[in-house]
Amino acid sequence: MDTQFQELDSLQRTLNHAIDTFRKELIAANLPALSSQATEPHPLDDNNYLAPTRLYEARRLAIASIVQLKNLLQYPFEKASEDAYAVYDRACVDVMISTGLADCLGKAPDRKKGLHVDDLQKELDMDGRKLTIVLRYLCTQGWVRETQEGVFALNRIGNELLEGSLGRGRLGSPYVPELAGTLVKWLQHPEWKYSDSVLHTPVQIVHKTDLSCFDWVKTRPDLFPYLSEAMRAAGNAYIRGLLTDYPWGSLEGQTIVDCGGGTGAMSIALAKTFPSLRFIIQDLPETLTLAKAQPQCRKGDDYHYLFRHVLHDWPDDDATKILTRTAEAAGPKSKIFIMETVSIPGIIDTSEASGGDDAALNALNALNNVTYEPVSPPPFIPANLGAASKHREGLVIQLLSLFNAQGRTLADWKRLAESSGLKLVKVYSMRADMSVIECALPAQKTCEVC
Ligand SMILES: C[S@@+](CC[C@H](N)C(=O)[O-])C[C@H]1O[C@@H](n2cnc3c(N)ncnc32)[C@H](O)[C@@H]1O
Structure with a gap:
């Protein structure tokens, strides 16, 4: 070469x-x-x-x-210019969803040809001149194409913006642009810049509240449907990889406690595929702060414990408390499954x-x-495949903004397991945006129950 x-x-x-x-x-x-x-x-x-x-x-x-x-x-100045305007990437996608523009294009009589902005103006009661500029910008992102001057059609990937799609659910996570907008201020906040408290995050700045994100959300039941859709989307987008790339079948007849299981999406999918597995879904009608976290009441070898997208919400001290309670309850044969992203440095x-x-x-x-x-x-x-892991790192930065949560590398997960009285047994990579980090009690720990 x-x-x-x-x-x-x-x-x-x-x-x-x-x-x-x-x-x-x-x-x-x-x-x-x-x-x-x-x-x-x-x-x-x-x-x-x-x-x-x-x-x-x-x-x-x-x-x-x-x-x-x-x-x-790329000419570096053009890259800088793209980032100068990147905020409009999201804003224009929001226009597509919130004004009904995407659904309108999705219902065009001839979807391949699309609709003229004059028709969109009539249908949506929005200025066609302004919509043209928004739609031309969206063409540069691939969501739509201009089939003739002033006529726009939804591209295949645009289906992800239509009502009921997982992508739309993901994009519906509330206040993300506002939280991102305070990043500069938050990272330099005189009192909070070195804090890892859930009470010192962009959430308190944006919403002018003393409450943690979880507690603040309880005051806004109008947001629940959007949050639950965003959670459903994050959990279900790669469901087939999650079901296939760990040998769940090897647990035949055994019981998994789905801790912080939400509406039980993971357990339900597993139960449908592996009918001999049994599940107990634990969550709280209202989310507790970790200080109030209860000891695990399902104890001993009869149980395995699953945490999917739970520990990523918590800084290390709190995550250690959660896993320590689990280690206290687990038996020597119990497995602890942590389903989360393992961040890979971009070397x-x-x-x-x-x-x-x-x-x-x-x-x-x-x-x-x-x-x-x-x-x-x-x-x-890059070792993390660079742009191919942008969506994973995007979730990590969003969780940092919401909870002061931490992106964890393999070494971080190992340290977290060990500081909670567990050992990391194996990491299973998955055709998904998360891995199964399998943990267990170290050999010398005796079960307090059995
Ligand atoms: C991001 S959701 C993940 C839900 C589910 N595991 C999934 O993957 O679809 C985090 C879940 O943790 C729950 N949670 C937070 N704090 C908790 C606590 N102290 N005790 C039990 N569940 C808690 C929340 O109510 C929420 O359902």
Whole structure:
């Protein structure tokens, strides 16, 4: 390889290989080609479809290399300009959802052709001149396309903005732009900047309250439907990966206590797939502060404990209290399942020692469909696959704003388990935005119950 263009060549090779693999896998899985202009979602868009491992990884690698290439090639001033206006990305998507614009385009008599802004003006009672500018901006993000001057159609991915979709539920999480808007002030707050208290977050600044996020939400029942939709979306978007990439079947006949299980979405999905498993869903009608957290009343070897998207809401001190109560209740045979994101530092390996492009691309070819293992990134691709993990890191920063919560790496999860009297047994990667971090009592701990 010409070393002068090493980075460009390596990224191009990764992208080509990832796209070739993606195409082959689509054919092997008997799936249709992707089209941005299709009106119906592609089978890959369905949260109930689980992509074969090679297809899943090829897609992530392609996205990672496309954005690395963009960063390499783009005029830096234009990148800065894009970020200067990025706030409008979200604002224009909000316009699509909140004004009924997306649903209107979704109901166009000819969805492929779309609707003229004059028709949109009549239907929505909004100024067509202004809507044109909003819609042209949304074209740059891929949500819509302009089929003729002034005529706009919803692209395939735009289905995710329609009523009832998971994406719309995710976007409905209230006050996110306002919370993001206080980040600068909060990070430099004279008294709070080193605090990890749930009482010292952007929530208190935005809502001018002394209450924690959980307590403040109780004063706003009008927000409950949006919060529960956002939670449902976060939990269900990758449900098939969550059900497949951990050997839940090995727990046949046993009982899982779903701690902070909310409306039980995870337990219900598991119960449907593994009917011999039994579940106890624990949550509180009103969320307690950790100070009031109760000891776990289901004790001993008869129980395993599941925490999905619970510990990510809490700073380390509180998360340690939750897991310590669980360790006290667990028996030597109990498993503690933490289903959360394991943050990976975005380090880029450019050394020859990594085996170069070939090692990673061969690893992609060698993936089987029995066990899911993420491939190690090729040179010039960050270890966390960069842009392909933006949605995961986005959740982490949102939770930081809401709860002072922490993004945890593998080392952080291990430390948290150990400081709570548990040991980390194994991390199962999943075709999902979270992993199963399996913990248990250390061998020497004797069960207080049995
Ligand atoms: C982000 S939701 C996750 C819900 C569910 N595990 C899922 O994945 O769909 C966090 C849940 O933790 C619950 N929670 C918070 N504090 C709690 C406490 N002290 N005791 C029990 N549940 C609590 C909340 O009520 C909420 O249902």
